Amino acid sequence: MDNEPLINAIKTVVDMPDEDLSMLLSCVTRHELKKGQAVLEVGQVCRHFYFVDEGYLRTWYNKDGVVINLNFTFEKGFTSNLRSFKSRSPSEYTIEAGEKAVVYIFDWDKIAAQHIDLPLVALFVRRVAVRLLLASEEHSELFKIYTPAERYHFIEKNNPRLLQRISLSQLASYIGVTRETLSRIRSKN
Amino acid sequence: MDNEPLINAIKTVVDMPDEDLSMLLSCVTRHELKKGQAVLEVGQVCRHFYFVDEGYLRTWYNKDGVVINLNFTFEKGFTSNLRSFKSRSPSEYTIEAGEKAVVYIFDWDKIAAQHIDLPLVALFVRRVAVRLLLASEEHSELFKIYTPAERYHFIEKNNPRLLQRISLSQLASYIGVTRETLSRIRSKN
């Protein structure tokens, strides 16, 4: 496997020597996804985590027939469903490509079975997990602390990529409002 | 130190032999708290995690003069501010006794310095951290997915202890509504 972005991202989390790196990479596979193609479906137990090389992954939830977006992961980002993985319970979320995408899939069980004795690999996996949880917590504090308009402006300021890449309709449920309300928030500068 | 609930709680997380346990317990201190007494103040960097033996701990922050409750931790529960700890940044939250309480305080840095070579102690600490993050994520998803009334009924079903121990006024901000709205939700069965 020869992928600079992936290797750079791993080394940013834990700067490991090539021997450890190649062991880790033996548990990773590359996948090209079409828009809408899922890496994790509702009802499956999550056994992987995902690195986005191109495109983006969208985590969403179906509430009474209405799609609610919980997360968007862009290039150089990791994502997963940690709760499903940790508790070995069926995922309530789907994780799928929001557009044509290239992702690397890390096999968590395979890493645990084969390389958990490698301290740097184990550290890498733990750090990714903690980062995912802290990121999820951060997004949720938007909801606890801010009003819908404040949430939009927070994202405008702190995560403008979202506004450039995600359609208003998709963004609305991520912010926790209807698309009409988001349109009106936006029209008021 | 002789405290059954604490030892049982530790062993429920990781069933370790007495040697490891006593090393871990050397980094724990017992504290009796009055109602309102804090274990972590806004602006401090969090260096501990907390086990509740009696009473409960309340995590809250001040938004424009209004108190917003983020968490209640009852007997046999652990809590902390992981973000502050992980990033060594000042806590935005206060963690204090919601009523007269007895808590055990784990010194995270001391454990890391003295006992991180003990695999079971290290495992214990990591598991507690992951559990705290998963619990926090779970509460967050209440906000992302449910309406205020649905949140109340979710708690009614999944965490009725909260309704028994926490006053309506305190619970309201935890659910993300005013106390008047919560009172009306409750009056509609």
Next chain:
DNA sequence: TTACGCCTGTGACAATAATCACAATCGGCA
């Protein structure tokens, strides 16, 4: 017992967001 503080319930009204309906715009693609 009474007085006081704290908590809860509720009415009236204002503010905010959802819902429904439809028009306008945009971007592929024949």
Next chain:
DNA sequence: TGCCGATTGTGATTATTGTCACAGGCGTAA
């Protein structure tokens, strides 16, 4: 170029929640 479907903007109306005000209940302490 012009069509078509998807997306966005916007008005009218309804539903929900917040804000303000005040009454009543409950426990504690003088």
